[in-house]
Amino acid sequence: PCAPCVPCPGAGWACRAVLADGHQRTVRRVAWSPCGHYLASASFDGTTCVWKRHEHGFEVVATLEGHENEVKSVAWAPSGTLLATCSRDKSVWVWEDDEEQEFECVSVLSAHSQDVKHVVWHPSQELLASASYDDTVRLYREDEDDWVCCATLEGHTSTVWAVAWERSGQRLVSCSDDRTLRVWQRSEPGEAMSLSPGAGSEPSWQCVCTLSGYHGRSIYDVAWCHLTGAVATACGDDAVRVFEEVAPAAPGCPEQPQQHFGGFSPVFPIFSPFPTLHCSASVRSTSVEAEPSLRNSPSVSFSRHMSRMARAVLPVSFRE
Amino acid sequence: ADLFDGIVMAEQRFHGEGYQEGFAEGSHAGMAEGRRYGALHGARIGSEIGSYLGFALTWRCLLQKCTDEKNSKRIRALDSLIGMVQKFPYNDPTYDKLQEDLEKIRGKFKQVCSMLNIQSDFRIETERSSLTF
Numbered sequence: 001p002c003a004p005c006v007p008c009p010g011a012g013w014a015c016r017a018v019l020a021d022g023h024q025r026t027v028r029r030v031a032w033s034p035c036g037h038y039l040a041s042a043s044f045d046g047t048t049c050v051w052k053r054h055e056h057g058f059e060v061v062a063t064l065e066g067h068e069n070e071v072k073s074v075a076w077a078p079s080g081t082l083l084a085t086c087s088r089d090k091s092v093w094v095w096e097d098d099e100e101q102e103f104e105c106v107s108v109l110s111a112h113s114q115d116v117k118h119v120v121w122h123p124s125q126e127l128l129a130s131a132s133y134d135d136t137v138r139l140y141r142e143d144e145d146d147w148v149c150c151a152t153l154e155g156h157t158s159t160v161w162a163v164a165w166e167r168s169g170q171r172l173v174s175c176s177d178d179r180t181l182r183v184w185q186r187s188e189p190g191e192a193m194s195l196s197p198g199a200g201s202e203p204s205w206q207c208v209c210t211l212s213g214y215h216g217r218s219i220y221d222v223a224w225c226h227l228t229g230a231v232a233t234a235c236g237d238d239a240v241r242v243f244e245e246v247a248p249a250a251p252g253c254p255e256q257p258q259q260h261f262g263g264f265s266p267v268f269p270i271f272s273p274f275p276t277l278h279c280s281a282s283v284r285s286t287s288v289e290a291e292p293s294l295r296n297s298p299s300v301s302f303s304r305h306m307s308r309m310a311r312a313v314l315p316v317s318f319r320e
Numbered sequence: 321a322d323l324f325d326g327i328v329m330a331e332q333r334f335h336g337e338g339y340q341e342g343f344a345e346g347s348h349a350g351m352a353e354g355r356r357y358g359a360l361h362g363a364r365i366g367s368e369i370g371s372y373l374g375f376a377l378t379w380r381c382l383l384q385k386c387t388d389e390k391n392s393k394r395i396r397a398l399d400s401l402i403g404m405v406q407k408f409p410y411n412d413p414t415y416d417k418l419q420e421d422l423e424k425i426r427g428k429f430k431q432v433c434s435m436l437n438i439q440s441d442f443r444i445e446t447e448r449s450s451l452t453f
Binding site: 065066091093098104105106107108109110145146 | 390393396400423424426427428430431433434435440
């Protein structure tokens, strides 16, 4: 048991409220509503509380029950009327706020086969992403009065801890226990070469970039800045890393690969040494890999069929 | 030569016969066990889905007269659950979406319980889960 926290004088922050009666177990995540008047808290006691901000504090306006065990994450949709929660019970619940601040369960989605760690909404649409212990990221949307899982992003080889959307919502990045970051790109049906031609009318998602070798341990969280486009990661090796997309190199640069790809390279590695990539690009059947010259060096790989889109969308080249 | 064949190959022959007998008996026992397991498992699923149907029909009946907005949403959800259960293929254990549809039905049931403020978990929760982040 630790001593009660004493606020630091002159630190610039004041503790306005301590909401100690809402939950019976660990509070795992909090989220502000888009309007800023509400706060949602997800707890290991299986409930999610929605607090309303008043002049003199916060008051519980709703307690969302239904999950069978620990709630791991809660997120507000950009519209402010939808809330998503996920739990160790492998399900994702979508709740809707009617005008009286009564939250009603709109859907119970059991698409994952294991503990769901994180849920996050698309920045502008009512599209939900979830990350799970089952190594996948799943996307959900509303379809005729009910919610369905509209995409499964497979590729990670271990638990996906978190997911972050790019500002445009065309890409998202996932971080995993497998120490890699993966960037996924949306492609509309009929556009580009789809891996599964019978995909029909649903947009498909492909992994366009995998960043491996940069992190020494599991990556627990990732954030994609909507202002600068930088991607930051939180890692079990005690370092914070920031990645940025590489700007186009000058023409005539030696060893420039034939095709141009979107590339992410570390900008401010906090731990030494700065990894150097001596790369040569080779085209294989479905992927283009930049092979590092040293075995244990970081590597970046791309999906070939996405390279053309990447060229149109991200006119960048691979920097040595 | 034929005379001695019977004696010389006796062990091998008995071995083979024994194997055939054992295999036949094992297959038979396996079939019986499989049938029992199938019946048990089928009954379990039937019982689960049957309980959802009974539950949904009862509530549908109870809420029939209610016409306000909140209850109309509940009625829509109940109708959806009833529809899903009635569409479930009872006669085809090889239906490829069996588990998926079953999960959807369970999810819809949980949603309905949440809307009606009813506890959907009828078991007694005895295990205390360990902390995992």
